[in-house]
Each structure stands twice: as structure tokens, then as C-alpha cells.
Amino acid sequence: MQVDVLNAKELKKAAPVFGQLSFDNHEQVVFCNDKDTGLKAIIGIHNTVLGPALGGTRMWNYTSEWEALNDVLRLSRGMTFKSAITGLNLGGGKAVIIGDAKTQKTPELMMKFGEYVDSLGGKYITAEDVGMETADMDLVRDVTPYVTGISEERGGSGNPSPVTAYGVFMGIKAAAKYQFGTDELEGRSVLVQGIGHVGETLVEYLTNDGAKVYISDISEERLQEVRNKYGAIIFDEADVYSAHVDIYAPCALGATINDDTVNRLNCKVVAGAANNQLYDEVKHGQILRERGIVYAPDFLINAGGIINVYAELEKYSRQDIMTKTENIYNTTLQILETAAKEDMTTHFAALKIAKQRIEDRKKSSLK
Numbered sequence: 001m002q003v004d005v006l007n008a009k010e011l012k013k014a015a016p017v018f019g020q021l022s023f024d025n026h027e028q029v030v031f032c033n034d035k036d037t038g039l040k041a042i043i044g045i046h047n048t049v050l051g052p053a054l055g056g057t058r059m060w061n062y063t064s065e066w067e068a069l070n071d072v073l074r075l076s077r078g079m080t081f082k083s084a085i086t087g088l089n090l091g092g093g094k095a096v097i098i099g100d101a102k103t104q105k106t107p108e109l110m111m112k113f114g115e116y117v118d119s120l121g122g123k124y125i126t127a128e129d130v131g132m133e134t135a136d137m138d139l140v141r142d143v144t145p146y147v148t149g150i151s152e153e154r155g156g157s158g159n160p161s162p163v164t165a166y167g168v169f170m171g172i173k174a175a176a177k178y179q180f181g182t183d184e185l186e187g188r189s190v191l192v193q194g195i196g197h198v199g200e201t202l203v204e205y206l207t208n209d210g211a212k213v214y215i216s217d218i219s220e221e222r223l224q225e226v227r228n229k230y231g232a233i234i235f236d237e238a239d240v241y242s243a244h245v246d247i248y249a250p251c252a253l254g255a256t257i258n259d260d261t262v263n264r265l266n267c268k269v270v271a272g273a274a275n276n277q278l279y280d281e282v283k284h285g286q287i288l289r290e291r292g293i294v295y296a297p298d299f300l301i302n303a304g305g306i307i308n309v310y311a312e313l314e315k316y317s318r319q320d321i322m323t324k325t326e327n328i329y330n331t332t333l334q335i336l337e338t339a340a341k342e343d344m345t346t347h348f349a350a351l352k353i354a355k356q357r358i359e360d361r362k363k364s365s366l367k
Helices: 008-014 065-086 107-119 134-141 161-180 197-208 220-230 281-290 304-314 318-326 328-341 346-366
Strands: 028-034 039-047 057-060 091-098 189-193 212-216 247-250
Touching (some): 028 107, 039 107, 057 065, 065 091, 091 107, 161 304, 161 318, 161 328, 212 220, 281 346, 318 328
Parallel strands (some): 057 091, 189 247
Antiparallel strands (some): 028 039, 039 091
């Protein structure tokens, strides 16, 4: 059997890692492979200037290894800025496991992944993300201390999703205040796309605040469950992006604001839990701005989860966690106002603050 292997010249031309736009000066990328458990994972460590890289592990059935690589690079980069703008002494990292979480995830696979995390000696600390449960983090904890989001029974903070949802809710209210002149959501229409752990809790917050909530998800079972539980309305039209709603809240995977969708949006606010909502940060952020659609930067308003797991490292109380998460409202409003005043996109305004904090830490460490 002939095996095709790229020579060095061809590999350089392919630029598989350093040539990715999303690489953006990552410090380290770790490829993890274990034949016995079937583990195929990638750990991305973007920046550790402010502290160890903390970010969740996502298990997803990617269509290709290139898709998985690009996802982990974009996600870990986002974690750098999320921690920076939230004022946490953490860097940015993320991990992805390639596979179907429902059929291919095993205790052995999770513990083997934990061994790879442990081999990094604390430079990367993992946590729960899409396709993961608190029980999975407990398995990882069996082989490494470098994990957060473990069960409360084991001294952890548990599932971070409810706190993430609360932060997104605060971000939505701040964006509503800026766009509509009031943060009261009574009667406002909100479309929540993706009703996993975070999306469902967000539906609960919005419903309790009087919003008219529409829900969209790839799982019909989840749609029925959440509708029956909270009285949400299932959005059954094919094109969620053209929905005539006040607020679009993407809470599934990223890049839903792209060339195909950005000009179809009929909302006034985009604010959700998904990471990397803008496929092209510059281009699509600018189009939203020109169309008068307020965009609440995702890496700011979905930071509640990392605040929650950071509490395990710093021993914060539950009240401290909720207070810090509630402050997302004030920071969001500040960034929206700054962006308008300085004539820039909201994403760039948030990124500017995050990058400045990292640069300031770099300079102080050199003194």
C-alpha cells in the first residue's frame, strides 16, 4: 500500500498550523493521539501573559481535522481576551476532542485526555464545554489537578452553564438599554438559537423577565422539552436569521454571523452565548455597525462561566461569583458607549481593552 507523505517543501506551502489565520501567535498547540481509547484531541494555548491558560474542552464530530484545528485556535484566542477583559489573572486556552460525544466518549478516553492535560504541568487548565458534563471533569480530575468545573461533591463549582447564562442575560439587558433606551425586556422578542445547558437557562431568565422567547435547535426533542417547561415558542421557519425579532441570541456554535447571514438579519441586537459569533471580526463587525445592529461582544458577555470556574482557583464565594458576573452589564454598556464615541465597532472596542491589559502586564513584568 502506498502512503502519500508531503515533503518539507510541500508542507511549508500547505501551512497547516502557523499559516492559519486563527493561529494569531499561539504559544503552543498540542496534538494528542491514543490508539487504545480512540482519543484524538488538540489543545491550543494562545497566551499565558496574565496567568495559566484556562478554557473548556469541547467534544464535537468535526467534518475534518482542519475544522477541529481552526476551531480550537479561534476558541483559545477568544479565551485570552475573555479573561483579560473580565479582569481575571488567566491566559487563554481551549481543547477539542474529535468525535461524537454521545457514542464515542468513554471514561477511559476522558482519563487519557486528562493525562495529556497533566503533562503540560499546569500551563493549561481544562473545564467543561460543548459535549461535556461535570461527570467528565470529575474523571479528568482523577488523573490531574489541572481541571475546574468539577462536581460540588468533590469541592468544585459544578456546572458553569447557569452562571454563563446569567452573564449573557446581563449583556442582553445592557445592549437593550443602549439600543432601546431601557433594559426592561417585557414584551421584547428574543430568538435563542441553541438550547443546550446555557441556552435553556437563558430562556428561563428571559421568560421570567417578561420577554417573548422563540427557540431554535437541531434537536426536536430539546425544542419540545424547553417549550413545555418555559412556554417558549418554537421557531419553525427555515431561516432563523431573517426572523423579525428584537434580539438574536446565538447560543450554539460560532460563526453564525457570516457573509451568508449578516445582511439577512432583521434584529436590532445580537447578544448570545456562542463563542466567535463573527466569522470575520473586522468585516462582519463593521457591517453590523453600519446596519445599526448593536453587537454585544461574545467574549465579554459569555464570561460568566470562566468567572465561575476561576472561583475554584481563587476560592471565591457564590456571592462573589454572581456579583462579578452581574458586572458584565456595566462593562457591556461602557464598551457600547465607547465604541460609538470613538467611532469603532463594539468588537474592536472590547478587544482594545483586553489587549491593553495584556500589554500592561507584559511591561510591568519587564521592570
